[in-house]
Amino acid sequence: MKGHWFWGCARDLAADRTQFLIDGHQEHGEVFVSRALIRDLMFVRDPAVVNAINVTYWADFYKPDYIKMMWKPFLGNGLVPNDGESWKRQHKLIMPGFHKKRVDAYAQTMVEFTDRMVDRWEEGEQRDMRLELNALALEVVADTLFDIDIGRGDSETIRDALADISEILVTDADKMIPRPDWWPTAENRRKKRAIAKIEEIIRRVHDERRMNKTDRGDLFSHMVFVEDEQGGMSDKQLRDEAMTLIFAGHETTAHALTWTWYLLAKNPDKVANMRDELGKVLQGRRAGVEDLPNLPYLEMVVKESLRLLPSVWAYARQAQRDLVIEGYEIKKGQTITISHIAMGRNPKYYENPMEFRPERWTREFERSLPRGAYVPFAGGPRVCLGKQFAMMEMRMILATLLQRIEPNLSEGFEPDFVTELSMHPGERGMQADVHFY
Numbered sequence: 001m002k003g004h005w006f007w008g009c010a011r012d013l014a015a016d017r018t019q020f021l022i023d024g025h026q027e028h029g030e031v032f033v034s035r036a037l038i039r040d041l042m043f044v045r046d047p048a049v050v051n052a053i054n055v056t057y058w059a060d061f062y063k064p065d066y067i068k069m070m071w072k073p074f075l076g077n078g079l080v081p082n083d084g085e086s087w088k089r090q091h092k093l094i095m096p097g098f099h100k101k102r103v104d105a106y107a108q109t110m111v112e113f114t115d116r117m118v119d120r121w122e123e124g125e126q127r128d129m130r131l132e133l134n135a136l137a138l139e140v141v142a143d144t145l146f147d148i149d150i151g152r153g154d155s156e157t158i159r160d161a162l163a164d165i166s167e168i169l170v171t172d173a174d175k176m177i178p179r180p181d182w183w184p185t186a187e188n189r190r191k192k193r194a195i196a197k198i199e200e201i202i203r204r205v206h207d208e209r210r211m212n213k214t215d216r217g218d219l220f221s222h223m224v225f226v227e228d229e230q231g232g233m234s235d236k237q238l239r240d241e242a243m244t245l246i247f248a249g250h251e252t253t254a255h256a257l258t259w260t261w262y263l264l265a266k267n268p269d270k271v272a273n274m275r276d277e278l279g280k281v282l283q284g285r286r287a288g289v290e291d292l293p294n295l296p297y298l299e300m301v302v303k304e305s306l307r308l309l310p311s312v313w314a315y316a317r318q319a320q321r322d323l324v325i326e327g328y329e330i331k332k333g334q335t336i337t338i339s340h341i342a343m344g345r346n347p348k349y350y351e352n353p354m355e356f357r358p359e360r361w362t363r364e365f366e367r368s369l370p371r372g373a374y375v376p377f378a379g380g381p382r383v384c385l386g387k388q389f390a391m392m393e394m395r396m397i398l399a400t401l402l403q404r405i406e407p408n409l410s411e412g413f414e415p416d417f418v419t420e421l422s423m424h425p426g427e428r429g430m431q432a433d434v435h436f437y
């Protein structure tokens with residue numbers, strides 16, 4: 001794909017990242033290459049290639065250098081940017097903390113916190129669902145992963161700091177040439193201040209856990225006390241993993257829920273189906289994790305929402321050696337963007353892709369999809385560690401909300417679509433009017 005003689009595709013990409021991916025694949029096929037300033041980028045939505053990168057050749061692909069450089073001051077060497085032997089060790093140490101039994105035990109907290117949020121609302125008032133769901137997801141992560149009942153103050157500090165970091169990192173990513181961290185620009189100073197605020201909260205929890213020397217059953221305790229033959233994690237590694245989990249574990253889910261709210265508000269017939277199912281199964285009581293297998297429509301809604309408006313709209317890899325995958329030559333050092341949002345709108349696999357149709361997610365339909373066609377949580381060994389956690393959290397929160405509150409948008413409100421580290425509706429938020437059933 002040709003672009004501007006100097007910028008290549010960099011300016012188009014920065015102007016509207018998701019539209020660039022969607023249009024690019026529509027016009028140039030399942031795999032295309034485009035230059036962004038000094039870098040040739042490969043964009044992929046072919047399921048076979050995606051599956052090969054995620055599964056077959058996963059060890060031959062790392063996170064891209066320039067992205068790691070940008071993430072370093074923020075996530076350090078946490079699980080998301082880590083690679084190679086260091087990633088393998090950390091993954092092995094942390095994975096038991098995401099055991100199904102442990103995650104299942106968090107379901108009641110998710111329901112209680114959702115009820116607590118709704119209890120604060122009043123009939124007829126306007127609420128920004130992006131803000132509400134962000135605060136809720138952060139409270140859930142803080143309680144379940146760190147065992148701290150985060151005060152509203154901490155929640156706002158983390159939210160504002162992450163918003164600053166996310167905006168600056170994505171602007172840097174567009175430029176493809178990260179500004180060095182020591183460069184005394186206003187943005188670097190803002191980024192450092194934001195990171196320091198979250199570090200301060202992590203340090204507080206760490207000091208407290210170390211002093212008390214008790215495993216409280218939360219993931220942070222697991223990380224503080226877990227050991228292998230090399231011993232435990234260093235303080236720096238623990239800080240990086242905690243930062244990574246706060247970042248990866250709440251914005252992604254909060255924004256996925258915000259888009260689900262939006263899609264439901266636009267499709268009252270789907271809300272009616274959902275409420276019908278919830279009514280039959282729960283008969284007015286709170287949902288428990290044991291109810292989830294009996295709520296298939298709820299799961300379909302979540303899957304369809306993650307297809308059409310995925311919060312993690314793309315992710316990237318860099319080849320560590322020359323390879324040929326499905327006939328495509330990939331040179332060592334090649335950066336590849338896996339365009340999850342473009343994959344979800346591929347008419348080859350999804351009939352009327354722009355339609356929000358949860359009913360399409362039957363078992364037969366899922367079986368008919370080629371491997372690699374639907375990977376909102378990535379796949380293979382680098383699959384999202386919080387996948388079960390997020391799938392459960394989204395369903396528990398929706399089941400609780402939908403029993404009490406009607407999904408809607410305030411009169412005349414339409415959200416923006418802002419693609420930073422995750423896709424969200426921007427500063428105008430997702431305005432809704434509170435209507436209790």
Ligand code: HEM
Pocket residue numbers: 079080091244245248249250252253256311312315316375376377378381382383384385386387389390
């Ligand atoms: C709807 C919600 C979520 C979505 C769509 C999502 C999606 C993803 C994706 C696509 C990746 C791969 C990124 C890459 O390879 O560059 C990833 C990685 C990761 N996610 Fe999630 N995620 C979600 C929620 C969560 C939650 C709730 C947690 C933790 C509680 C979490 C923790 C992680 C971690 C630790 C990784 C790195 C895994 C590794 O490379 O070993 N995520 N996620």
